[in-house]
Amino acid sequence: MTWLTWRQFRVQAFTAAAALAAFAVLLAATGPHLASLYAASGIRGCQPASCGQLASNFLQQLYAAGTYWVLYLLGIVIILLAAAVIGLFWGAPLIARELETGTSALAWNQSITRTRWLAVKLTLTGLAAMAVTEGLSLMQAWWAAPIGRAVGYGAGGTNLAMGRFSSLVFATHGITPLGYAAFAFTLGVTAGVLIRRTVPAMAVTLAIFAVIQIAMPLWIRPHLFPAHHSVIPVTSLESISLQQGGLNGSRFNLGAENLPGQPGAWLLSSGAVNAAGQATSTSPAACTTQSMRNTSAFMDCLASHGIREAVSYQPASRYWSFQWTETAIYLALALALTGSCFWRLTRRRT
Amino acid sequence: MIEFHLDGRSGVAPYMQLIHQVRQSLRLGLLREGDQLPKVKDVAAGLAINPNTVLKAYRELEYEGLAAARPGIGTFVTGTLGGGASLAAHGPLRRDLQRWLAKARRAGLDEESIEALFVSTFRSAGEEEIA
Amino acid sequence: MTAVIETGGLGKRYRRLWALADCTLSVPAGHVVGLVGPNGAGKTTLLGLATGMLAPTAGTIEVLGGRPGAGPAQLARVGYLAQDAPVYAGLPVAAHLKLGAHLNPGWDAALARARIKRLGLDPGQKAGKLSGGQRAQLALTLAVAKRPELLILDEPVASLDPLARREFLQYLMESVGDQGLSVVLSSHLVADLERVCDYLIVLVGSRVQVAGPVEELLATHHLLSGPRRDPGSLPDGMRVISASHTDVQSTLLVRTSGPVLDPAWMVSEVGLEDLVLAYMSQAAGRGRRSHLEVQR
Numbered sequence: 001m002t003w004l005t006w007r008q009f010r011v012q013a014f015t016a017a018a019a020l021a022a023f024a025v026l027l028a029a030t031g032p033h034l035a036s037l038y039a040a041s042g043i044r045g046c047q048p049a050s051c052g053q054l055a056s057n058f059l060q061q062l063y064a065a066g067t068y069w070v071l072y073l074l075g076i077v078i079i080l081l082a083a084a085v086i087g088l089f090w091g092a093p094l095i096a097r098e099l100e101t102g103t104s105a106l107a108w109n110q111s112i113t114r115t116r117w118l119a120v121k122l123t124l125t126g127l128a129a130m131a132v133t134e135g136l137s138l139m140q141a142w143w144a145a146p147i148g149r150a151v152g153y154g155a156g157g158t159n160l161a162m163g164r165f166s167s168l169v170f171a172t173h174g175i176t177p178l179g180y181a182a183f184a185f186t187l188g189v190t191a192g193v194l195i196r197r198t199v200p201a202m203a204v205t206l207a208i209f210a211v212i213q214i215a216m217p218l219w220i221r222p223h224l225f226p227a228h229h230s231v232i233p234v235t236s237l238e239s240i241s242l243q244q245g246g247l248n249g250s251r252f253n254l255g256a257e258n259l260p261g262q263p264g265a266w267l268l269s270s271g272a273v274n275a276a277g278q279a280t281s282t283s284p285a286a287c288t289t290q291s292m293r294n295t296s297a298f299m300d301c302l303a304s305h306g307i308r309e310a311v312s313y314q315p316a317s318r319y320w321s322f323q324w325t326e327t328a329i330y331l332a333l334a335l336a337l338t339g340s341c342f343w344r345l346t347r348r349r350t
Numbered sequence: 351m352i353e354f355h356l357d358g359r360s361g362v363a364p365y366m367q368l369i370h371q372v373r374q375s376l377r378l379g380l381l382r383e384g385d386q387l388p389k390v391k392d393v394a395a396g397l398a399i400n401p402n403t404v405l406k407a408y409r410e411l412e413y414e415g416l417a418a419a420r421p422g423i424g425t426f427v428t429g430t431l432g433g434g435a436s437l438a439a440h441g442p443l444r445r446d447l448q449r450w451l452a453k454a455r456r457a458g459l460d461e462e463s464i465e466a467l468f469v470s471t472f473r474s475a476g477e478e479e480i481a
Numbered sequence: 482m483t484a485v486i487e488t489g490g491l492g493k494r495y496r497r498l499w500a501l502a503d504c505t506l507s508v509p510a511g512h513v514v515g516l517v518g519p520n521g522a523g524k525t526t527l528l529g530l531a532t533g534m535l536a537p538t539a540g541t542i543e544v545l546g547g548r549p550g551a552g553p554a555q556l557a558r559v560g561y562l563a564q565d566a567p568v569y570a571g572l573p574v575a576a577h578l579k580l581g582a583h584l585n586p587g588w589d590a591a592l593a594r595a596r597i598k599r600l601g602l603d604p605g606q607k608a609g610k611l612s613g614g615q616r617a618q619l620a621l622t623l624a625v626a627k628r629p630e631l632l633i634l635d636e637p638v639a640s641l642d643p644l645a646r647r648e649f650l651q652y653l654m655e656s657v658g659d660q661g662l663s664v665v666l667s668s669h670l671v672a673d674l675e676r677v678c679d680y681l682i683v684l685v686g687s688r689v690q691v692a693g694p695v696e697e698l699l700a701t702h703h704l705l706s707g708p709r710r711d712p713g714s715l716p717d718g719m720r721v722i723s724a725s726h727t728d729v730q731s732t733l734l735v736r737t738s739g740p741v742l743d744p745a746w747m748v749s750e751v752g753l754e755d756l757v758l759a760y761m762s763q764a765a766g767r768g769r770r771s772h773l774e775v776q777r
Binding site: 395399400403 | 511512513647650651652653654655657658659676677678679
Binding site: 001003004007008011101102103105106107108109110111112113 | 532534550552553554556557559560561563564565567568569570571572576579580581583584585586587620623624627
């Protein structure tokens with residue numbers, strides 16, 4: 001059965017190997033130069049006070065150069081898509097194709113049981129799926145290490161400066177790609193078993209996987225662990241957006257990228273509160289005129305009126321807890337889907 | 351070794367056709383005592399018929415004393431059907447028949463009439479013999 | 482002789498429809514069994530139950546004394562050829578043989594190779610490029626080379642041209658002669674089965690209408706024609722399968738174990754095709770709840 005699984009999987013395996021190789025070549029060609037730029041930026045061994053600025057300069061330099069930003073994004077997109085592609089093209093046809101063409105009748109009447117047939121197919125192809133996706137992720141992580149380090153030193157101000165917890169980075173580094181691959185693959189296989197037609201199974205797999213992958217960072221991941229709450233001074237905020245609506249009571253929003261004393265934390269939500277602790281978004285009249293001058297004057301004015309920022313966040317130390325927990329969730333889903341496949345296919349069909 | 355053929359539309363059961371063909375071959379001298387009959391498997395494969403049908407025919411021939419099975423080797427002819435004597439009589443009988451046919455044609459009978467005349471006379475003669 | 486397939490009240494239901502009902506059979510070993518009936522009569526269902534791909538809703542079934550599909554040992558004893566001979570279109574012929582070797586402990590590699598060579602198949606050719614007849618032969622080679630005791634074939638020749646059909650049946654009969662296989666093959670055409678089957682099961686409307694050795698069936702069914710008669714007036718031992726009447730004449734197809742003694746009847750033999758047709762029309766008539774019509 002191992003031989004047959006391999007023989008049927010050959011083309012897909014070679015395609016994956018070619019993709020991995022091409023990706024590796026691309027990264028290997030550009031990685032060393034990126035590393036040398038990092039070395040030249042002086043971030044290594046920097047003084048704590050200047051690290052943030054040096055890191056930001058480094059990232060801005062990369063961003064301005066163009067290619068590194070494109071490659072970084074490309075790598076992330078490839079990893080994100082890998083799980084979906086595997087679910088669609090490895091998972092959905094695995095059983096559906098055999099049911100569609102009738103070769104399942106050929107396979108099930110050799111001298112092996114359906115249980116063994118399914119077990120070998122799922123295990124070998126599933127492991128390959130996880131290995132490919134995680135392989136892509138590890139290669140990307142190696143290449144982007146300088147960027148990650150710069151972000152860790154507090155770089156900001158460019159699109160490249162995505163923190164570890166940001167949706168794109170969290171989903172493509174660490175071990176989460178393993179979980180996504182396992183889930184997408186078993187989702188595809190289960191869809192194929194239930195629907196018995198390859199193309200509809202692919203469509204259903206894509207739809208469900210997309211929904212889950214959007215729902216996870218938006219609604220589930222933030223609540224995996226109870227958030228920390230804190231109130232911080234306005235002056236520490238990095239960004240501010242104002243909506244002018246007249247001198248009296250123009251609305252404002254405050255945003256933060258870095259929390260003081262919590263480098264690399266994941267900011268879940270933030271809102272302005274007045275001196276009494278109530279949420280507010282209306283700016284005092286006195287400060288609105290100040291806003292015309294510059295941002296920092298406006299913020300000083302807000303602070304003098306007792307307005308501060310209430311934030312909820314997840315500390316950086318929880319990064320791996322989040323990774324393990326989320327991966328465990330996806331693996332549990334994959335296991336449940338696997339179980340349902342076995343149940344559906346090998347029970348005596350009454 | 352003789353070869354069998356089947357007429358699917360003759361209305362005669364396949365195993366009977368096989369028996370007839372063996373007897374015919376014996377009469378015509380195509381098969382002689384000690385010759386081997388085609389293997390059951392080969393006949394079944396050649397004609398696309400059930401091996402049991404061939405077995406049945408061979409068993410019937412055995413019962414009639416015309417053949418005997420040697421396990422593991424095959425089925426062999428053991429008997430004859432009146433043998434040499436009848437063969438010797440064929441020549442003169444054939445000539446008589448040819449003369450009769452010529453007479454029938456001269457009398458104006460077409461082929462179907464000749465055949466019908468022959469068959470009906472043959473049959474009624476047979477019945478007379480039984481009676 | 483032991484039975485290759487033994488069923489008791491076997492039935493299979495899909496939602497509310499009974500695809501097979503009340504099936505009680507004892508199919509003896511060492512025969513080529515023909516399973517004949519119109520499309521949708523339940524042939525594929527019965528064969529699916531025999532291979533273990535389906536599970537019964539009611540009743541029992543035993544194949545070669547074991548539960549169908551119950552483990553590798555049972556699976557090795559039964560070979561199966563599905564309708565339209567499915568093969569892996571992307572795999573070459575040689576890969577199919579290797580598949581058989583890997584998945585069957587009883588695989589006879591020499592037999593398979595010799596067969597492929599005699600068929601003239603190119604081992605490197607992808608199975609999807611083979612003709613219908615070649616695919617059927619490849620599938621049959623796979624089923625036979627695993628050395629089963631029982632071979633089950635679902636409408637194996639339905640979509641083959643006459644030459645391919647003949648060659649397929651030739652190979653099948655050769656394997657039967659060689660290996661002493663028992664065979665069950667289904668068809669909706671009697672002509673396919675006549676030459677090769679010596680046991681017949683007629684399946685119409687999800688029920689078994691008649692089953693038995695062909696010789697016995699032909700010997701016990703007769704066509705009676707004579708003066709117009711009510712079928713109910715026939716002696717008890719005689720079962721009327723089909724009847725048609727004109728105003729003066731009745732023609733009945735009957736099943737009886739003894740001789741027909743009534744001199745008013747002209748008795749003639751029934752061919753297998755007419756026998757099966759009679760049972761099919763009987764079942765169809767029952768299904769439609771129609772009564773006998775008087776023909777003018």
